[in-house]
Amino acid sequence: MLRKLLRYEIKATGRWFIPLYLALIIFAGINRIFGLIRIEPIQNSMFASITAGISMTVYVTLMIGTLVMTLVVLIQRFYKNLLGDEGYLMFTLPVPSWKHILNKLFSSMVWVIFSGIVALLSIFILILNGDTWRELIRDISMGLKEMETFLGKGIYLIGFEAILLSLLALASGILMIYAAIALGHLFNKHKLLASFGMYIVLGIISESITAFYAVLIDRFDWFSHSATFADIQSILLFIFIPLALSTAGYFILTQYILKNKLNLE
Amino acid sequence: MSMILECKDLYKKFGKKKALENINLNISRGRIVGLLGPNGSGKTTLIKICNELLNPTSGEIHIGGHKPGIETKKIVSYLPETTYLNDWMKVSEIISFFKDFYSDFNTEKAYDMMKRLKIDPNDKLKTMSKGTKEKVQLILVMSREAQLYLLDEPIGGVDPAARDYILNTIISNYSEDATVILSTHLISDIEQILDDIIFIKEGQIVLTKTVDEIRDEEGKSVDAVFREVFKC
Structure with missing residues (x-):
């Protein structure tokens, strides 16, 4: 029963998160492209800088939106789906109440983790290039080795x-x-x-x-x-x-x- | 045959306010029972206790021999007064939701009834009027092959034309040994389908009789007796 509950819970919440994640990744990519073409002479054109400014604003807004949305959905799914009108359906299903709690907990954990991963990924897309990427990998593996000797x-x-x-x-x-x-x-x-x-x-x-x-x-x-x-x-x-x-x-x-x-x- | 619903010395208090007082009930299988009383008399409270949505303050309640819990939820089909449907599913999705969680759910029957009421299974619940949502909800509840149907004000919110269809749906969709308990204050509309009546007033049961008894002994309709008992 917990698996069935989780399937519906992820479906109910995914319709909010998936589009937001996609938008965040896409705008990170767009900002990256603006960053790359800045070396060309067009950087001085007003149009280019305004567009770049807008797309950066959208990206930052999406980033904050992801954060807020994660918290809002976490609260709202518990408050509305269990203790609001929908509770009349949820609590008359032949499911013990502890499974309802676990269901909400697991799905919330999944979205918090995914939101974190997607946010990090979007930052990587925004700032990492071949060199910084290699540097990052090198630093991490060096750090690991150091701790390993220790x-x-x-x-x-x-x-x-x-x-x-x-x-x-x-x-x-x-x-x-x-x-x-x-x-x-x-x-x-x-x-x-x-x-x-x-x-x-x-x-x-x-x-x-x-x-x-x-x-x-x-x-x-x-x-x-x-x-x-x-x-x-x-x-x-x-x-x-x-x-x-x-x-x-x-x-x-x-x-x-x-x-x-x-x-x- | 064993009773489907038994209440013994059931009490429910909200703070100091008594919502139910000394409820003793035995309801057998295969009956259509009207739970009748004015607003605020305790009908909904009693039905909620049967569904484990409220816990009684004291006393016992058994449904098919079990206390309210997982086992009773498998055999009880409940229609609350509130619309409990979410707004993001399609009708077809809520049908598979019911199929997933209730093993006694009859999908074919549900689709058949939706078709007869001209409800498109691909419509989203969000776009529906309140009345249509109530119809969807009733169809879902009556598509289960449950042992006990608890219908809280099933005809309160719908127009008289739909009322007849809904009552027909109720009497034609339950098997012989299932019991239907429906609460309402609109008595004349449902009088003709009832086997038994329970009058509830200020949290106490004031009268339980079969409809035949009322007609034979008192020579009156249930509606007339109700008006007498609950005279203001």
Whole structure:
């Protein structure tokens, strides 16, 4: 059932993102072309510079648009599709509510990641040429080699763990938004405003816990000696614990409200 | 045969306000039941509890022997008062959505009914009027071969001409051992199709009878009895 839900979710959201991604890539390409022909004598013509200016503005707008859209769709799909009128359909499907949450979470994560990749790709298109590209590759491989001599083959394990931690951090961030929306749903009036308020409350709570935790960790004096593989492993573990707990906490809270306190308008 | 819907001492409060009070109900299979009462009497609340869209404050409810949950959602086909259709799908896409999630959904029947009501499967839901959307929704709900149909105000928003077609759709599209519960305050329009009636007033059930009983004992129409019971 989760697979079916995901298929429809990606379809429902993709119709916003795919055109935006294409537009972003195309305008990065157009700006690149304007950048290339600038070496020709036409650079002084007013027409060329105005066109170049406009296309750059469009590109920047699209870039900001992608960012805003990712956040708006993330919120709107949860708020409207589950807690709005469409919720009458979604919550009477023979699907448990935790699968609805996972569905929204996974699809949101996919779009956040894709938006990031496409934005980066568009920047590459805009600025990279053969030389800078080779330079970039060389720098990255050199950096990797340096770390490898320092930490051995363990660097690849650390890289893998860092990716997992980033995904977990992303999940935690998204679930915090969902938990805030679910809490806001408990209010009889001004649900959206209440959701914003709840987001701030959750933020304060999690920040305080993190700060307390950081003080606790700090007493162990991690960075006094050079970082060995084992040191990095324990640092990653100490990052992992609060992230895992907050992810689980937000998920359980959201699930509890959707299962027991649902009250669609 | 076992009951399709059983409620025992069911209560629902919103804060201090009692929405349902001491609801005891046994509804058998194969009946068309009218859940009748004025606005705000608790009809929608009761139907929402049957669909797990609300949790009761206390008491028990069983549908086909199960508490509201995944198992009951497989056998209950629900038409809410609200239009729950999204605006980006085509009719054909929402039909396959239903087919995907409900194993009792009859696609052929759905297309057949759409054709009879002159609804183009390639039309987008976005472009439809509210009335047409309600018709699409009713067709989707009645295209399931469910055991219990819960229809909340199915004729409230549509014109009288479409009303007859919708009522016909309801009685001709459910199998013999399925039960249809429909809530409404427009009693005279549906009186002729009902087997049983439940009168609900201020969250309490005030009368449950078969339509034959009402006619034999009281010699009146359901509509006349309703006007008596709910006299302001």
